Amino acid sequence: MAETFEARRARLMGPNVPTFYRNPVHIVRGQGVCLWDAAGKRYLDCYNNVAHVGHCHPRVVEAIAAQAAVLNTHTRYHHDLVLDYIERLTATLGHGISQAIMVCTGSEANDLALRMAQAATGKTGIIATDNTYHGNTAAVSQLSTRRPPIGGRAPHVRLVPSPETLAPLGGSAEAQPAAFAAHVARAIDELEAAGFGFSGLMLCPVFANEGLPAVGPGFLDPTVAVVRRAGGLILCDEVQPGFGRVGSHFWGHDWLGFAPDVVTVGKPMANGHPVAACLARPDVMAAFREAFGYFNTFGGNPVSAAACLATLDVIEDEGLQAQAAATSAYLLERMRALRHGRIVNVRGVGMFFGLEFGGDGAGDFAADLVEDMVARGFLLNRIGRGGATLKIRPPMVFGRAEADLLADALQAALDAA
Structure with a gap:
């Protein structure tokens, strides 16, 4: 039987090497605000501040x-x-x-x-x-x-x-x-x-x-x-x-x-x-x-x-600081319009956004939502005590069009939760 990627990784890197997501994403290419996996699926990167001015600028x-x-x-x-x-x-x-x-x-x-x-x-x-x-x-x-x-x-x-x-x-x-x-x-x-x-x-x-x-x-x-x-x-x-x-x-x-x-x-x-x-x-x-x-x-x-x-x-x-301010205001407005009974707070500073959930098992709810968003082609994560807050922190070239895609997908995922 062929060795799985996970098994090869553990054999060469040791156990418990951190990865994002329950089903780790195998990324092979990036450009701007997007990443592509080994199967050719495109993801909107809503999380990676390392590629500050966009992947592979x-x-x-x-x-x-x-x-x-x-x-x-x-x-x-x-x-x-x-x-x-x-x-x-x-x-x-x-x-x-x-x-x-x-x-x-x-x-x-x-x-x-x-x-x-x-x-x-x-x-x-x-x-x-x-x-x-x-x-x-x-x-x-x-x-x-x-x-x-x-x-x-x-x-x-x-x-x-x-x-x-x-x-x-x-x-x-x-x-x-x-x-x-x-x-x-x-x-x-x-x-x-x-x-x-x-x-x-x-x-x-x-x-x-x-x-x-x-x-x-x-x-x-x-x-x-x-x-x-x-x-x-x-x-x-x-x-x-x-x-x-x-x-x-x-x-x-x-x-x-x-x-x-x-x-x-x-x-x-x-x-x-x-x-x-x-x-x-x-x-x-x-x-x-x-x-x-x-x-x-x-x-x-x-x-x-x-x-x-x-x-x-x-x-x-490219005026990315000014763009961050403008995109921040717009995405924060879209996020504050999201509707779900577990949402208890929406906040943001520039190109940082937090969507916090309450109630029993709030951290598990946020974790499941992250996985749903990955399946929909959006990369983000969670943070804070108990991991009950979605953390959104995209590259600086993330703009109004990407903000709309993200907000629409979040509402769809919340509706399905």
């Missing part, structure tokens, strides 16, 4: 191929492109953030951010929310809540309750900002009392993995005041919301209205080429460079830098 593909034919080496030699890119990227940032370390994954970038906070403060205590994900190195997996670390969470880590939409901290949306800040203040006191001290707070400015709760500009102000009084750093994970995805602003932290000390970026910055970066103010970077010897063989290589530059060009030339 010809300008990014051309930049990668052209640079690979000329030079690809590392930053222990001088080359221009990495410097050109850091200048372009930091020009989009304020708050004194003007320097960067180029790496290959968001996990690496967040790992560096933790070490920057340690170097700048001389302390080790770190805080994140209790329903998040910041990567899978040994250090950042201590913050990620998908699976508990072997041996338990490290004693220098504190996880605080994440903001919520249906059950907000403090009992109301109005009380939630102060309540979140109070939890952070309590965690800081615990870390100081335990002798670790407080180095920083790491968060995603739209709380994407927490389920995209209904927070808005100013939400973090009380927390920022608490962190500043304690002398800690704010480490802002922009891997998901960055590069114009929130529509109104290029960066999620500018939308939420706070000044980070360190910003990490990854997935979308080179449209799928494996690139990430940790950006910081010069004083924070200097502290890190003094405390740690760090070099990344592939980080900042010329091919990656060319892909990054081309991606920025496409975002600007």
Whole structure:
């Protein structure tokens, strides 16, 4: 009997390698907002933020191929492109953030951010929310809540309750900002009392993995005041919301209205080429460079830098941030018109959307709906506590026509549920 694809995968990659969907999709080709499987079926991609400017964008593909034919080496030699890119990227940032370390994954970038906070403060205590994900190195997996670390969470880590939409901290949306800040203040006191001290707070400015709760500009102000009084750093994970995805602003932290000390970026910055970066103010970077010897063989290589530059060009030339704002408003309107007895909340920030379900077995209902949508040719997923929220996060080239296709399919799937 011929070996199945699943059996071959397990034989070569080991057990329990994550895949999306009960019947994993075997993707062989992508273009723009669409993906095709091995049987030729086309899917509308409503989920992949990695292909930020669309799958296989010809300008990014051309930049990668052209640079690979000329030079690809590392930053222990001088080359221009990495410097050109850091200048372009930091020009989009304020708050004194003007320097960067180029790496290959968001996990690496967040790992560096933790070490920057340690170097700048001389302390080790770190805080994140209790329903998040910041990567899978040994250090950042201590913050990620998908699976508990072997041996338990490290004693220098504190996880605080994440903001919520249906059950907000403090009992109301109005009380939630102060309540979140109070939890952070309590965690800081615990870390100081335990002798670790407080180095920083790491968060995603739209709380994407927490389920995209209904927070808005100013939400973090009380927390920022608490962190500043304690002398800690704010480490802002922009891997998901960055590069114009929130529509109104290029960066999620500018939308939420706070000044980070360190910003990490990854997935979308080179449209799928494996690139990430940790950006910081010069004083924070200097502290890190003094405390740690760090070099990344592939980080900042010329091919990656060319892909990054081309991606920025496409975002600007095609007006994708403005398109995200317009598409967001339209799709949010269509989603709010969806009808089903289990829908309890619809929310969105730019090209992020959450459709939350309630009642017993809400997570199972959302899981079944995801599978139905895949069968109909639409790729999305679920997130939040209990997995009861559909997470929709398409490439930035997703437009009004695609929004109509998605909304119509969602209503059809809800009618059939």
